[in-house]
Amino acid sequence: MTDLERLEKIICEYKELEPGTLTPETTFQELELDSLDLVDMTMACEDEFGVSIELDDNLKTIADLLDLIRKD
Amino acid sequence: MNMLQSPICELLEIRYPVLQGGMAWIADGKLAAAVSEGGGLGIISAMNANASWLREQIREAKSRTSKPFGVNIMLMSPFADDVAQVVVEEQVPVVTTGAGNPSKYMSMWKSAGIRVIPVVASVALARMMEKHGADAVIAEGGESGGHIGEAATMPLVPQVADAVHIPVIAAGGIGDGRGLAAALMLGACGVQMGTRFLVAKECGVHPVYKEKVLKAKDIDTIVTGRRLGHACRGLKNAFSREYAKKEWLPETSMEELEAFGVGSLRKAAVEGNEKEGSFLCGQIAGLVTREQPAAEILQQVCEEAEALLKGASQWVNG
Numbered sequence: 001m002t003d004l005e006r007l008e009k010i011i012c013e014y015k016e017l018e019p020g021t022l023t024p025e026t027t028f029q030e031l032e033l034d035s036l037d038l039v040d041m042t043m044a045c046e047d048e049f050g051v052s053i054e055l056d057d058n059l060k061t062i063a064d065l066l067d068l069i070r071k072d
Numbered sequence: 073m074n075m076l077q078s079p080i081c082e083l084l085e086i087r088y089p090v091l092q093g094g095m096a097w098i099a100d101g102k103l104a105a106a107v108s109e110g111g112g113l114g115i116i117s118a119m120n121a122n123a124s125w126l127r128e129q130i131r132e133a134k135s136r137t138s139k140p141f142g143v144n145i146m147l148m149s150p151f152a153d154d155v156a157q158v159v160v161e162e163q164v165p166v167v168t169t170g171a172g173n174p175s176k177y178m179s180m181w182k183s184a185g186i187r188v189i190p191v192v193a194s195v196a197l198a199r200m201m202e203k204h205g206a207d208a209v210i211a212e213g214g215e216s217g218g219h220i221g222e223a224a225t226m227p228l229v230p231q232v233a234d235a236v237h238i239p240v241i242a243a244g245g246i247g248d249g250r251g252l253a254a255a256l257m258l259g260a261c262g263v264q265m266g267t268r269f270l271v272a273k274e275c276g277v278h279p280v281y282k283e284k285v286l287k288a289k290d291i292d293t294i295v296t297g298r299r300l301g302h303a304c305r306g307l308k309n310a311f312s313r314e315y316a317k318k319e320w321l322p323e324t325s326m327e328e329l330e331a332f333g334v335g336s337l338r339k340a341a342v343e344g345n346e347k348e349g350s351f352l353c354g355q356i357a358g359l360v361t362r363e364q365p366a367a368e369i370l371q372q373v374c375e376e377a378e379a380l381l382k383g384a385s386q387w388v389n390g
């Protein structure tokens with residue numbers, strides 16, 4: 001699985017979405033994730049990828065989150 | 073003799089494991105000093121105020137007590153950067169944070185020797201704060217007055233306590249020694265109370281506000297603001313009922329709703345405006361029936377908890 005697929009899997013499970021419905025451009029706003037959800041998902045990603053993610057205000061899309069994961 | 077023991081008392085150099093929660097427009101230097109003098113940790117609320125107001129309040133507190141106290145920083149405040157600096161310059165021993173993620177100030181505060189205690193409403197946020205170096209977390213349940221999350225104190229506290237290694241302070245719905253004892257049983261090391269301290273003698277909130285809290289019963293609070301993503305618990309009155317009605321009407325725009333709420337806490341806390349004010353307060357208000365000096369509140373809560381904890385073995389056979 002690619003990183004994007006792994007990330008997609010986490011988000012799809014979190015939001016009970018069908019796999020394949022997300023693109024890197026999908027925004028968290030579209031997914032209706034509030035700030036607590038975002039923290040929750042970030043921690044799930046840290047566990048999955050074994051990285052430390054620094055949340056910042058510019059985090060808007062799935063691609064942004066993927067960048068943060070790869071930066072670590 | 074005071075017997076309650078907790079790592080929080082050592083960490084914060086306080087006698088009783090009780091914090092007075094930051095309360096916007098209400099928790100000033102005078103209240104914080106009274107709570108700290110009484111053996112708890114008083115907290116000044118920086119809310120949306122600017123640096124000079126906060127500095128004044130810090131100095132007011134220092135003039136009234138030599139004991140440690142804290143400042144609550146609301147991270148969404150337009151002055152957050154400024155007040156984050158003021159607590160360093162004034163060498164405030166403890167900072168609690170609300171409404172967001174304080175990680176960008178963490179290293180500045182830590183290197184100034186400040187104990188940083190974020191308020192969290194979920195396990196994930198607690199874990200994230202621990203990772204960023206928080207000294208403890210306040211797990212605040214939705215029974216609280218003010219801005220709230222979804223989880224209630226009873227389920228939230230043990231889950232947070234399991235998830236982090238730093239001390240957990242329970243908040244939301246705690247108003248007496250029973251609440252404190254129960255919080256310790258849930259895995260917390262101490263408690264933060266807001267509503268009970270609203271009616272402390274030294275609390276300068278408008279007398280109408282105090283009267284309403286003292287009179288409130290168990291089911292007299294309501295949550296509004298969920299649609300805007302900032303749920304708030306307060307007393308039922310003309311303002312909150314109107315808000316609740318407007319909130320989910322399709323013709324009410326988000327902007328209109330936002331504008332309707334602006335300034336409402338100030339109207340309640342400063343002006344005592346019963347109709348247009350937002351009287352934020354927690355579900356525990358029904359248990360709060362007497363105005364008392366802060367020191368007396370602390371002593372009463374802790375002595376009651378001690379007696380309960382000492383007698384806890386009555387529930388176990390053999």
Ligand SMILES: Cc1cc2nc3c(=O)[nH]c(=O)nc-3n(C[C@H](O)[C@H](O)[C@H](O)COP(=O)(O)O)c2cc1C
Binds near residue numbers: 170
């Ligand atoms: C009137 C009022 C204003 C509050 N303002 C703030 C605030 O500005 N920042 C914050 O972190 N918490 C705020 N809180 C939450 C308190 O600090 C505390 O966590 C809460 O009141 C605990 O629950 P309790 O009311 O059941 O004791 C406020 C609470 C009340 C009642």
